[in-house]
Amino acid sequence: MRILVINPNTTASMTAKIGEAAASVASGATEIVAVNPADGPPSIEGYFDEVFAIPGIIAEMGKAPADAYVIACFDDTGLDAARCATEAPVIGIGEAAFHMASLVAGKFSVVTTLARSVPAIEHNLAKYGLASRCARVRSSEVAVLELERPGSNARHRISQEIARAIREDHAEAIVLGCAGMADLAHSLSEEHGVPVLDGVVCAVTLAESLFKVGLKTSKIGGYAAPRGKRFAGMFAPLSPAG
Amino acid sequence: MRILVINPNTTASMTAKIGEAAASVASGATEIVAVNPADGPPSIEGYFDEVFAIPGIIAEMGKAPADAYVIACFDDTGLDAARCATEAPVIGIGEAAFHMASLVAGKFSVVTTLARSVPAIEHNLAKYGLASRCARVRSSEVAVLELERPGSNARHRISQEIARAIREDHAEAIVLGCAGMADLAHSLSEEHGVPVLDGVVCAVTLAESLFKVGLKTSKIGGYAAPRGKRFAGMFAPLSPAG
Amino acid sequence: MRILVINPNTTASMTAKIGEAAASVASGATEIVAVNPADGPPSIEGYFDEVFAIPGIIAEMGKAPADAYVIACFDDTGLDAARCATEAPVIGIGEAAFHMASLVAGKFSVVTTLARSVPAIEHNLAKYGLASRCARVRSSEVAVLELERPGSNARHRISQEIARAIREDHAEAIVLGCAGMADLAHSLSEEHGVPVLDGVVCAVTLAESLFKVGLKTSKIGGYAAPRGKRFAGMFAPLSPAG
Amino acid sequence: MRILVINPNTTASMTAKIGEAAASVASGATEIVAVNPADGPPSIEGYFDEVFAIPGIIAEMGKAPADAYVIACFDDTGLDAARCATEAPVIGIGEAAFHMASLVAGKFSVVTTLARSVPAIEHNLAKYGLASRCARVRSSEVAVLELERPGSNARHRISQEIARAIREDHAEAIVLGCAGMADLAHSLSEEHGVPVLDGVVCAVTLAESLFKVGLKTSKIGGYAAPRGKRFAGMFAPLSPAG
Amino acid sequence: MRILVINPNTTASMTAKIGEAAASVASGATEIVAVNPADGPPSIEGYFDEVFAIPGIIAEMGKAPADAYVIACFDDTGLDAARCATEAPVIGIGEAAFHMASLVAGKFSVVTTLARSVPAIEHNLAKYGLASRCARVRSSEVAVLELERPGSNARHRISQEIARAIREDHAEAIVLGCAGMADLAHSLSEEHGVPVLDGVVCAVTLAESLFKVGLKTSKIGGYAAPRGKRFAGMFAPLSPAG
Amino acid sequence: MRILVINPNTTASMTAKIGEAAASVASGATEIVAVNPADGPPSIEGYFDEVFAIPGIIAEMGKAPADAYVIACFDDTGLDAARCATEAPVIGIGEAAFHMASLVAGKFSVVTTLARSVPAIEHNLAKYGLASRCARVRSSEVAVLELERPGSNARHRISQEIARAIREDHAEAIVLGCAGMADLAHSLSEEHGVPVLDGVVCAVTLAESLFKVGLKTSKIGGYAAPRGKRFAGMFAPLSPAG
Structure with a gap:
């Protein structure tokens, strides 16, 4: 195919x-x-x-x-x-990650880029019906194109937000909220001991x-x-x- | 202004x-x-x-x-x-009509054009928070441009759908679901004895x-x-x- | 009229x-x-x-x-x-402010007087359908008649609660939860840089x-x-x- | 006590x-x-x-x-x-019946007096949290004081509405929506083979x-x-x- | 009986x-x-x-x-x-406590044993329809059998969690989330000045x-x-x- | 694997x-x-x-x-x-079908076996968060083991229920509500012109x-x-x- x-x-x-x-x-x-x-x-x-x-x-x-x-x-x-x-x-890729996260965890949190993107993601979750599975949509305040820039501390800030999601939201899995984070999912899952999902x-x-x-x-x-x-x-x- | x-x-x-x-x-x-x-x-x-x-x-x-x-x-x-x-x-104009209808009726129904438009309207209602105020979104199967064509029986079919909304949905008000129906609201309200709202x-x-x-x-x-x-x-x- | x-x-x-x-x-x-x-x-x-x-x-x-x-x-x-x-x-005036806030912001918080008034306001929001638009109903612990007393620090406490609503609730607008606050909306909006709504x-x-x-x-x-x-x-x- | x-x-x-x-x-x-x-x-x-x-x-x-x-x-x-x-x-007595019905049936319907009372009952159900347990609030169009009038056919009309609730709503129990129906619950339960609850x-x-x-x-x-x-x-x- | x-x-x-x-x-x-x-x-x-x-x-x-x-x-x-x-x-006993708490308080919080039990309780609340009455399900991290062990500090940890529920969740009543806490309800209610419910x-x-x-x-x-x-x-x- | x-x-x-x-x-x-x-x-x-x-x-x-x-x-x-x-x-297989149906249709209906199975399926949909994607859970009143019996008219009754779901519920896809229906999905999809999903x-x-x-x-x-x-x-x- x-x-x-x-x-x-x-x-x-x-x-x-x-x-x-x-x-x-x-x-x-x-x-x-x-x-x-x-x-x-x-x-x-x-x-x-x-x-x-x-x-x-x-x-x-x-x-x-x-x-x-x-x-x-x-x-x-x-x-x-x-x-x-x-x-x-x-x-x-957003819906894909939400559906797959729902198969491996009771509740997940989303870690996305900027605060301005949070409402659109929350609306999608509500529209898909999966809002009740999402503990919280969090922004890391990493802009999309920072993810493309070698040497930025983007990964570090995303990792810190994941730690907060586990501690404060009781999230059982994390959905990465940007296609530009596709290369980070595996290592962040290792680091935090929970499923971390990339939508791609x-x-x-x-x-x-x-x-x-x-x-x-x-x-x-x-x-x-x-x-x-x-x-x-x-x-x-x-x-x-x- | x-x-x-x-x-x-x-x-x-x-x-x-x-x-x-x-x-x-x-x-x-x-x-x-x-x-x-x-x-x-x-x-x-x-x-x-x-x-x-x-x-x-x-x-x-x-x-x-x-x-x-x-x-x-x-x-x-x-x-x-x-x-x-x-x-x-x-x-x-959609949200405007939903909010205004909420001020004069406990529940309203929407009468729109084609069935294919119903899901988008339902999603908007959910997003605005007003889905619980809407008894049902109904389609009259009148295409948008039929409303512009003199001699079509568009008004008749819309009126019939309003009658059904009052009888079956217990709607207390009707929201007309297309800008092209703006000229019909007043006479339909007279005819059915309930508030009929045009969003414009x-x-x-x-x-x-x-x-x-x-x-x-x-x-x-x-x-x-x-x-x-x-x-x-x-x-x-x-x-x-x- | x-x-x-x-x-x-x-x-x-x-x-x-x-x-x-x-x-x-x-x-x-x-x-x-x-x-x-x-x-x-x-x-x-x-x-x-x-x-x-x-x-x-x-x-x-x-x-x-x-x-x-x-x-x-x-x-x-x-x-x-x-x-x-x-x-x-x-x-x-409550519903009026909720509906108008929904037209200028994705989410709003309410800042009202005493904690005992919060449940009634939350019930209204749910009844109107707009609970999902309200991030949180907050009490400033300012009694209604304190608002009428020159020299009380009522405005200061309300302003502090607004600051918390923006920071903690990610509220994009603020609804003032008492008719007695009608004279404060304009200056509080200037101070905080977000729409602040008085219901009257x-x-x-x-x-x-x-x-x-x-x-x-x-x-x-x-x-x-x-x-x-x-x-x-x-x-x-x-x-x-x- | x-x-x-x-x-x-x-x-x-x-x-x-x-x-x-x-x-x-x-x-x-x-x-x-x-x-x-x-x-x-x-x-x-x-x-x-x-x-x-x-x-x-x-x-x-x-x-x-x-x-x-x-x-x-x-x-x-x-x-x-x-x-x-x-x-x-x-x-x-409304909340009492709703809570008790929730203990003996997955879903119940309410059969009340006049249509004008339906919205208030629906709001109560939503406020109590039990709206999802109620299949439908139905009116029998029996006025309250008709229930006090010997010879009215009130019981018959209520019974017919119960039959509809079982058939159309898949209600597993019926809540009678008026204190004046207190004396009917037992015989209606016998007649329909489901729990019929009086709030008193x-x-x-x-x-x-x-x-x-x-x-x-x-x-x-x-x-x-x-x-x-x-x-x-x-x-x-x-x-x-x- | x-x-x-x-x-x-x-x-x-x-x-x-x-x-x-x-x-x-x-x-x-x-x-x-x-x-x-x-x-x-x-x-x-x-x-x-x-x-x-x-x-x-x-x-x-x-x-x-x-x-x-x-x-x-x-x-x-x-x-x-x-x-x-x-x-x-x-x-x-879970549903019993939820229903009774709903009759004496607008909102309650649950204090249960281990975090792993929280999702099942949250699902029950949603299924019963009473999720909107529950401010939060909290775990005290007291294992069930610790409650049976004289000299454990189980009661102290539960009491602390109740204090947090009142302060942070604005809970008006507390539901104890384990049958093994049945003997604690009365004294915890005295201590905190709110209804504390044991499901048994x-x-x-x-x-x-x-x-x-x-x-x-x-x-x-x-x-x-x-x-x-x-x-x-x-x-x-x-x-x-x- | x-x-x-x-x-x-x-x-x-x-x-x-x-x-x-x-x-x-x-x-x-x-x-x-x-x-x-x-x-x-x-x-x-x-x-x-x-x-x-x-x-x-x-x-x-x-x-x-x-x-x-x-x-x-x-x-x-x-x-x-x-x-x-x-x-x-x-x-x-239930959740699998619900999630997959959500990717090809705005709303689906479920056609299952007996009425007694409907509440459990409805509870699952609510728990998974997907209740809002399901127009209705319908029973065909075909018992599970009838599906195994050659010569029963099970397929016919299921097909009739699908037709009703499309006409009455405006379902855009159909989920078959029993593992024993796995062999029917393809031909029923052909017959009705909508996606028909088998959970297996x-x-x-x-x-x-x-x-x-x-x-x-x-x-x-x-x-x-x-x-x-x-x-x-x-x-x-x-x-x-x-």
Whole structure:
């Protein structure tokens, strides 16, 4: 099968890191294609950045049809719209991590980047139904692109926030709240003695699971295919992939 | 004060109808400016259409700074992102109607256009906290642009759905779930003997209320101003309005 | 239009302050009449005081029919009963502030007077559906009538509690939990850099909004008019206003 | 022990029926005193009637101190205020029935009198935390005083509504939603083969339970004793009972 | 009437203590029989221990039919299954304490033994519908059998946790989260000035209440009698008691 | 990797069917071992049957340590206890189907066997946090072992219930609520044009996912390893698997 892993921001080094994480866990028979839009924000930090990344996500889906799609931003940017655009499964890395954490722990906490991203994550948890499984969404005040900068103390600050989540929230597992933290999950889990989840690898294996089971996105209700009307201006007609 | 009323779709006849509704209720001292983006979907029916309308909404805000903004699509398309882009109040017509209905009735039902729009409205209700006030979100299976077509039986079907909401849901008020229904609220309320709310007039008066009280969008937390990074490609830098 | 603003307690100085706040925000065309019952508690602090204020509220409504009514106690004392007594809109200052805060912030905290008032406010939030928008209801341990006493350090203690709400609750806005704090909202907002809401001005502008839009209290369901039975003893028959 | 059972309305025949039900279940050592206020509404049907009954309830408590109090209106009229007025336990018949039903069934439905009473009961269920245990609150459209009228078909209509609750709501038990139905519970349970609960007997035995265990109303927080201020006018100072 | 009080663990000293607590509150006419299974865990601390105690509970019910059953482990071990096995009422001491606490306080906190027991208690609260009444479930890190050991400082640590619950959670009452704490409730209530509830006495009086009112477990839905199939191996056929 | 798939009932033909379903979806490198306890109920229909199956589940886990465990009863019988007994992942087929359905549909309905099983499934959904994703749990009134009987009209009745779920609940996907329905999912999905999920294949692929990602059950909090105490009587000491 082929999984298109879309980093919704325009930072190519992050796309590479995400692609590596995805490939590290994929089955031999799975082809991972990691892309990012050419247009849009260099990182997604809050509601504003988010909406400017979505047309690019949909465009990438149109360019490279796949058996499943992974949206590799922890906000699950544009997930609902992407599901309308295809019959293939579409998985957000945020939801992937929440669902997988729910299988290994009674309660988890999220450690994300900036405080401004917390409300969007809390809304997603409520929408998915999993808010009651999340003890708390915490911000480490590490900006997304700091994670790309060698020599920053980003890992240290994230680790401290994890310690607080275990002590104060009684979290039984930790979900890392940014695709740019994909390379930290293993060592932080070792350090703290609890499951620490990165959404990228969770989403890739869930996409494989759905494909194996033969499950596709429901086309009745909210994820029905677009009605085929002509959009004005900059948005070219999009042919939904199969 | 000046209120920019943004119809997020590109259908000018709908913008005109919305503008009229807005003007009908605004104070003499309030200037109503009704606009729509040149680019984007001709109507918003579900998650997919929604995301392609948002960049245009933000662009219209940048072109015509105002004392308050109204987003005149019942999905409250792009509301969170728009709030990040300005300190002025931003009101969605969906939330406006939900809040106003909560002041005149214990429970209300929503009558919207197509079934595919129901999940987005339900998610908004949950996010706003008002899901417990809504007995049910119902679709009349009237497409948005049918509302613009003289001679369609749209009003009849909406009226029938209202009757069902009163009988089956024990709804004490009805919220009309589309900006294109703005001209129907008064006569439907007369017909059914319950408050029937159109979000456009609700949002305009709420915008005036917030302005009079001197309330602006909070700039700490989720609605903090964008961090000023440079977006790639098609999205020109945006100067947040005051 | 005429708005009857009812201070449910018997303290005339508080009625005057509330009337001033109400007038400060009302449109030129709006007549504000501020009253209080002659009988009942001098301040409302908790469940017990509340119930003794309600017959007086209903009596004031009967004496001075108006186009809309505002109940100016943060507990929204007797709101449901008052809605039964009239077709005109009735707004509580608590609910008014909660709804308006929800339009300018993702989450707000309430700062009220005494700890004994907290449960009633929490129940109202749950009943209105807005509990999920409120981070926390905090008490400043300032008694209601201390707010009327020149030279008390009431403002200082309230300000400290606001600082805690921003730091600990991540509140994006603050709702002041007592009609007697109406004169403090503006300066506290300046001091803390977040929206600080007083319910009196919120309720007055919402009453104007409902009037302009032509919305009245639903008369089917919970707010149906009283059945016209004869009450024994001290309660004179009441003619519901229009 | 002595239990004061207060019928909050002024209809003496209903007080007698309630007193009989209470006595039928009380232990030999328990003295049941059934009273009603002289002033107030003859029946309680909705929010409006409710508030005019509460001062009378508190007055009856002051006149006849007891070891426990039962408020015998299904709306649990004035329950919170009554708890402030005494250290002794106070039980509402609505909450009593909800709690007892939760011990013998996974889900129950309520069958009450008029539609206008449904919202108040739903709010109580939510406030008590037991809304998730209640499948549905149904109205039989039998007015309270019809229950007192020999020859009315009240029992038949209630029985039909119970049948619907079992069939449509999958209710495993039925709670009768009016003190005036106290005499019907046993035969309706026989008829339908499910537990049918009357709140009066539930409340009396719960009051005995609390007394035997030595539990009193908590005096910190929401049920703290009134602050001892002087109320103006018609409300005489009240000495809280012990 | 006869109440079978089942301590689900095999520690006889705890059964004796539980039996004494039960007898101390039962009416003269009530016969208390306190038993424990011969097989199973010596104490119940978490999900694992719990499931090994349930077959023994059901077996004890089969051996000694009674008018009501009390399951004397705070986890309410096997409560649903036990309800299937009989028409008589079955009460868990956890639920008993939660319901009774809800009658004397707006909010309570639970103080239990080990952290590992907290999730099971939280799930029960959610299932019963009473999670919103519980401010927090706290662990004192006192193991169950420490409560049986003279000279341990168990009471001191529990008392400290109660103090924290009052100060930090604003709890208005405390529920002791282990049957082995039954002898501490009275003195801890005296010490802290709030209701402190032991589930054993609560459950016994509730069982008496249900018996007096004539309420039995509903036999439609989730608590229907077992279908009478033959179980393989170690589980002898069980004759449901009446 | 090796996955132990445990059918908690003693019906070998069902174990074989479950094993086939599991093998059909497993990767080539995955060894599926399907077992059932020798002792316990022949089918699990409701709370009572459930608890007698759990000791056998734990015993099977002790006999055949594996890299992951699947509990193949839709009630997720004994899931929490099983998680305490091992560090390896343990997946219930109910939760597996709920989580996977949440990735391809906004809302799903469950179609299970008998009405008596509905409450347990509803409780699980609430506990997992996914109740808001489930439109309704429906029973087809097909007993578990009817599914094993050639010539029964079980499939027909299940199909009719699915049609009702789509029409009445607006379900966008269907979850089959019994392991014995594993062979029906594909053809029912074809017939109704929506995703129809069988929990067995979902659980197997999720177990593979967790294994690939390296996630194990958290050992702090509710799933901590048993404390190593000696159980009396029939339950032999159990060595938790790694």
